Amino acid sequence: MQVLDRVELYHVAVPLPAPFAPSWIPGTIREKTTFTLVRFTTDDGVDGWSAFPAAGRERAGLGDPLASLFLGLDPTDLDLVSERIHIMAVGGSFNWWLEPAIWDINAKTAGLPLYEFLGGGADRLKLYASGGELKDPMARREEAEARFAEGFETMKVRVHDFDEAVDIEAITDVARHMDGRMKISVDCNQAFRLTQNGGAPLWSLDRAKRFADAAADAGLAWVEEPLWGEWHEAMAELTAYARVPIAGGELHLAGYAELERMVKLRSYAIYQPDAMWAGGVKQCLDVAKLCRAEGVRFTPHCWSTCYGFIVNAHVFAASGFAGEELYEYPLAPPGWVPEGRDGLFTEPMLHDRGWFAMPRKPGLGVEIDPDKLAHYGTCYFRASRREVHWMPEALARIG
Template identity: 50%
Template sequence: MAKFAGAFRVGAAHTERIIVSVLSRIELYHVAVPLPTPFRPAWIPGLPQTHNRFDLLRLVTDDGVEGWSAGPAMGGERRGLGDLLGPYLLGLDPTDIETVQQRLREMSYLGLRNAWIEPAFWDIKAKLAGLPLYRLLGGEDQPIRLYASTGQLRGPAARVEEVARRADEGFRSVKLRVHADSLEEDIAQVEAVTKAFGDRIRIGVDANQGWRVTAVAKAPLWDRVRARRFADACADLGVAWLEEPLAMDDYDGLAELTAAAKLPITGGELHTAGWPELRMMIHRRCYDVFQPDAMFTGGVAQTLQVIEECRAHGLRYTPHTWTNGIGFAVNLHLMAVGGDPDGFLEYPLDPPSWTPRFRDAILTEPFNHDRGTLSLPTGPGLGFTIDRSALRRWGRRTSVITAGRLALRTLRDKGPRVAAELARTRRHTAGPRSTP
């Protein structure tokens, strides 16, 4: 099995577990970083995105170790999440990932799937070990090759100019976006780029059909016939891969297309059911290359399971990373652990609005590429530092949860008798704390 299998299970539930640290404080922030010009994502037609928005999580142990994570946000849709996190997470051993996964599963019974929370615990776990996360999981320190991932729609001439700029910057792989009403328009864009660069740049294409959004404007809907015709055209043009050409739950169609296509079919970025669904899709060979984003698809632990299963079935893994700087960091570490050795990592880049400066705005050091490659972080944990001044400028703290605050809220909401009963139950469940 994979070399990191043991690392995932280290510290799983034992009858005599030594706990040296517990989670004592949870903070949530809503961050809105203004973009220099509106960004119009191909995956949400008609939406001019004016800010890079995300919810930021800060975990603090009783001995002061911090863990960070961030989930993409449209607005204040997670307002009130702190009321749920406190009872489920406070007091946990932050290195006990198995229990963290179970608590997040329990929260999902209410319809709230928040996989993006889990990487903050891995941040703490790796910091306590004094290692970058990828090293904790058995990965090696070597440069990661990147593909420049475009985000907006452009016509053939404009796309050729864009790819020329990426080539000048050192990228040797680029992903295009197609989302036109007609098949012919989509093929024309790909044909223009492959004719100009196909002999020196590895070109992928994302159809963004996996999770079609029509809330703002109409979006093209591909059926299996169109997906097959486009896949055949891409193969004839020398395209390296085709991403999400059908709805992500069209399992039969994806398996059929993947078996028949003359180029690799990829996808899997937004399967929020996580490991159970992705395992089924691996067994059905719905994709040649699986691209789960840990911030959506079950967190780090479940992504490690996906990587193992892909290896066992002769399939490849390379993650989706288009969220924010912290989400990029999490998936960067996972790429270093189990990524396709012949593959490239997605590097979101669509100037002037979507660049490392704005994607990674609250980090002291953005993840800037060097001629299409990126060195792995060397610091412990996820390997970044939060820029506190940037956080004060663009972030608003929405929740603070501690044991004392939680006790007061429980007393207010449930009354002294029930609050005392809950406190006794929690103390009994936690048991005595031991040290080495």
């Protein structure tokens, strides 16, 4: 029987080509994409990879739990893998991002791309361009024109102002400017608050209703995360009220259990769980099945790392919704572009006139460039079923 035999952890910091100011973290300028990278290897030499955002040493203590909880496991026992992730959560840390690395192993062992291993057949995904920064009206018009020229038919913009009139004018202006040539959607980023570097508005249900009215009048395709993520009943009231689809669900750490309740409540019209946060590949596919049974929409969120994009692409390609919905394509030039986000890979994951071709190689289908890993990455933990190696000198070098 194949078992997980070794594990390695890296901190990776890849420079972006230009500074990037994410709208959901006010006051933050990113000049690098930084993440924790995990590599599991089986006793017969099959490896699986995944990654999750990390500024520096916040996951420095992850190695010992990984070694004690995962090494020796049968990688095909995904229920036990999920149970071990729950055990880690009891200690205060959700790590659903680890689970896709095990799926990478299983699909490689089967010699299939992950989405085919999961029973999916969608080898091309139609995309929407997902902008990540706040912009003044003229810059936002220019952004929409650029994405339209590149072949995208839908673009998502961001709003995050304390003054609701500013947010309403932002969506109204760009929709009026594009005049039906391109669909516009909007992410309000109200489901969570990342205020470590700057203040952020907290919308009430009344404000969300007024914004939804304006979005419907402007003809927007959907409104994403207009309320705090734990307000399930309030979101259901908003969804029932709104004349525009309400979307969300990306960071619900309890996974299927919480999302099932939200689907049954009709908290959203479109559910967007991210496998790296909201339960892993298996639970997100279970959510997709539930969405189908309940007659609501499904398409994953994927803003995080190079692995966040490709893991959720496989989920979407296997979900049964790929022929009906659009998949998110993060794109915020000049800073957040595929060449920067995917800078660890042998080649970036590019779109072709608003379409993404799923990789044909086994597993997740992406390859790490070993020279880039050596240059941008620091291995700080390595363990096998026989021995454990911490690298304190490596940890000291991580910012």
